[in-house]
Amino acid sequence: MKATIAQYYAGDSLLHRLDPRAKFVAVSALAVALFVRDSFAGLAVYAAAAALAYALSGVPPAWFWRAFRPLLWLVALTFVAQVVFAPGEPFFSFGFIHLSWRGLELATYLSLRLVVLVLIGSVLTLTTPSMALTDGLAWLGRPLRRLRVPTDELALMATIALRFIPTLFVELDTIMRAQRARGADFRRGGLRERVRSLTPVLVPLFVLSFRRADELALAMEARCYRPGAVRTRLHPLRARWADAALLAVTAAVIAAGLLV
Amino acid sequence: MSGREALAGAASDMPRGPDAPGAAGMSLSCAEVSFSYEEARAPIPALCDVSFELRAAGSLALMGASGSGKSTLLQVIRGLDAPESGAVLLDGAGPADAGYAALRREVGLVFQAPELQLFAATARDDVAFGPRRLGWPEAQVTAAVDTALDVVGLPPEHFAERHPYALSGGEQRRLALAGVLSMRPRLLLLDEPFVSLDPGTRRRLVGILARLKDAGVTLLLATHDVDLAWALCDELLVLNEGRVAAAGPWDFSPAGGRLLAANRLREPFFVALWQRLGRDPQRAPRSAAEAAEALL
Secondary structure, three states: OOOOOOOOOOOOOHHHHOOHHHHHHHHHHHHHHHHHOOOHHHHHHHHHHHHHHHHHHOOOHHHHHHHHHHHHHHHHHHHHHHHHHOOOOEEEEEOOEEEEHHHHHHHHHHHHHHHHHHHHHHHHHHHOOHHHHHHHHHHHOHHHHHHOOOHHHHHHHHHHHHHHHHHHHHHHHHHHHHHHHOOOOOOOOOHHHHHHHOHHHHHHHHHHHHHHHHHHHHHHHHOOOOOOOOOOOOOOOOOOHHHHHHHHHHHHHHHHHHHO | OOHHHHHHHHHHHOOOOOOOOOOOOOOEEEEEEEEEEOOOOOOEEEEEEEEEEEOOOOEEEEEOOOOOOHHHHHHHHHOOOOOOEEEEEEOOEOOOOOOHHHHHHOEEEEOOOHHHHOOOOOHHHHHHHHHHHOOOOHHHHHHHHHHHHHHOOOOHHHHOOOOHHHOOHHHHHHHHHHHHHOOOOOEEEEEOOOOOOOHHHHHHHHHHHHHHHHOOOEEEEEOOOHHHHHHHOOEEEEEEOOEEEEEEEOOOOHHHHHHHHHOOOOOOHHHHHHHHOOOOHHHOOOOHHHHHHHHO
16 A cells, blocks of 8 residues: 655655755756657656666665556556557558557657656656655745745644545544454445445544544644744755756756757 | 353354354464564565464463554454464464455454544444454354444443443453454454553453453453553563564563563563562462462
8 A cells, every 4th residue: 555656765865865845847848848849869868867867766676666566557548548549551451540750659659758758757756755755845836825825824734634635544544453353344345335335434534634624723723833934944945055956957857868 | 131141152152253263362473473564665584483382262462662563463363464474373373375365354453542442323333343244144243243343331221322432441341352353253462551541441341351362252451551561461572673582372481581681571570579578479379369368
């Protein structure tokens, strides 16, 4: 039950120590560049950059693979959809399926691009704790506050939601075990029966979540949380030379990808 | 049905399933049970070669510091986790024996804060969940539910149709216990049943467990409360980082005392009192009534 996509891997690599804002900007820029340039050569440059970043992150392959595996279906689906629906002169037809070389090429390109995109994105989430990521996003979203967008509150909501996902999974597991000890079987029967068998799990989980939300709200109030108030941080984000270097390297990679 | 009649019923048929033959109380034996939690980086060992015996209708207090493996052991015994090695024998039968699954269904496990698992719209439906899963005929389900509610002191005529979340915290805990008792367990595993109960409710729960024990149900009670463990249990099993540190009758010799201290435990109040009085701590009273009788 723990296969969250590209979960944070606690480590102390160069990439772990970079400022989340710099990492977010670099990853976003690379992702945009990936979609601007339509060529295998450009893709190769970005793939190499992603592979290098991944090697620097110190994340063990097994950890990465566990996170990446569920996405293989998406990649496979992209490939098949492109092959089936792509334009071009078909060299093979069967019913509504027409295979063309152009289609195969496009499908390969798009699936590889998806793989590189996931690789780049997961380097960010694998090396940045969710709290740091939301802090960074809140900072980057600051200009929106002029438009009365409550960016800090949104960032806090995201942080809380992310923080409680593992807690909820633990509670879900405990409740399922307790009901199994009372004879519940979540694997037997048809779809209807299985959905029904979830009632003894979902009701307590909802009750527990609402209770927890109430308690958290009270605890935050007790610690003087006020929406809209200016908050200081225990660990303020500090950009260093390494972060500037990351942005410079990223710009160089993007330029190389666009020019080859 | 009055409480006393309900308990007489409990004594005769409480621990038995509708068709199950045999006497009350299941014996339990763990033979070199080991278990680890799978984690991404490396498995975390939780139980290492845990061996002990608990005779039918016996009572055993499972103690040890937080994280020593108490909850894990209870879950492995109930079969929610399979041991990596070793075996859990119920009435002498192992996992390979015929009828083991049926024996396992006669093991009741009361989780920590079990009131968090209440889900049905009425107390009756919640308590009936287990028996219905066992496929008992509805008449038998009703009888089992009524008995269980009576045993935990929630008379069905007042409580059966109430909404579980409308009950008080102590009532919810007793209702959750009824949800396990309604399956007529012959071996009852309890994980910290007294946590966050007020003294009155706690005393009530001790009374309920004492009567189940008298009715012949085998008890395995994981708790940090040495006084309640001493009040209820004949024997002691101390876990330390997943290993058995002590198993068997309570031992209040100097060596036994050191062992308790090493596991962040202490002697029960009445035992300490008996030691101060220069009396044999092994024969210390289990309750205030026994103490008064011995002292007056």
